[in-house]
Each structure stands twice: as C-alpha cells, then as structure tokens.
Amino acid sequence: MTEDMTGAPRELGSQWYDHEAGPLVRPYAMTGGRTKSGPAGVRFDLIALVTLDPGAPATEGVPLGPEHLALIDLCRKETQSVAELSAGADLPVGVVRVLLGDLLELGCVTVSRPVPPAQLPDERILREVIDGLRAL
Template structure:
C-alpha cells in the first residue's frame, strides 16, 4: 500500500484548479498513445475512457481519498489528458415553478 502523500508527491492541491464533486471527467487521450502518467492516473484514464464519470465516482472506483484524486486529475488536466464538464451553476438552472408547471402539464396529457 502506498501512502496518499506519496501518490501526490506531497502536494495537497492543484495550481488554481478545483474539481467539483459532480464535475464530469472524460478521457481525451488518442487510442494507442500512452500519456506520461503514473499507475494511479493510468487507472483513472482507463475508467474515464468508457464514458464520463464524476469526480466522486472516480474516487470511489480507484479507492483513493477525494483530495488525492483531485490532485491527480489536476495533473491529467495540465497534461491535456482529460476534459472536464462543469456542472451548471444554480443561478442558470430553470426556476422551480416552471418545472412544476411542466410536470403538471405532462400529467394532464
């Protein structure tokens, strides 16, 4: 077993990049090309090649603490190996009243 601080080389954060728990991560490494990453990052890339996963799902799948996964994802983003789908800010979501009216309208059909 490798200690989490050894996996991140003692780093506890990324340079200016924070990953939301529900941000969707997708691998964007061309097939046949091996990026210069460690074994933990390679495992993350393998998981994300099948389809987008949230940061929380990745942490659960690789069985590493969330902080460690965020540092590893920051490294992958810096190497242009992943694409991050940001969650929609709550201010841009539709109003709850509009959604209720849509649901009621659908029920009326």
C-alpha cells in the first residue's frame, strides 16, 4: 500500500482503475504513441464525414484494436462526422483522428468534406429561383 496526496492509504496499481468509470487507458496507449493521423495531406476536421467503404478489403487478418472496431461499427450504421464518432465511441478527438487515419490507410473508410460556404450558391440566386417557382 502507498499513500495518495491526502495521506490516505491506496492500493498499488489503483491509479489505473477508477471505481466509477472502470479501468483507465491513456490515449497514447490506444494510438501506440502516435499523434499524426493518416496519410499526408488528409485532415480530419470535426465536420469531415466518414463513411464505411462497402468495397473495403477484409480486415480479418489485420490487427485492429477494439477502438478501431468501435469506429467501424459506428460508421456501419450511417455516415458520421469526426465529432459524432468521437462522441459515439467516447474517445478524445485526437485519438479518433489517428484511428481514422489507420482505417483510411487500410481502405476501410472514406472521408469527404461538406461543401465550404464559399462554394454554396448565393442566397439572392436561391431567392430568385424560389420566386420563379412560385410564379409557375
């Protein structure tokens, strides 16, 4: 037994277990200490949309962790943003980005970005179209 900061006795190894939350796993353990996500040039913004690739190669022989499999299961249901995946898997966004990079390199998922606001049609044009349709 050791003592914590308050002087109360504590069992050895108990700092890795929270009785309310269960065992604690540090984020760097889930990513193997990596902080960079995926191939160069690919950014996983919070609003980037992740879709399970239906033509993805089989992952039976690939060593995927439980966190990878959780992300695959979440994407299997529907296309989700990086932020939604982070919340759904209960993982930090940085960890999700690294894990998605792994899945992207394996060809399991595809990533797309929503249309930037600068490329959307001008509101004035949309109003003219609506007015024209109403006139019909």
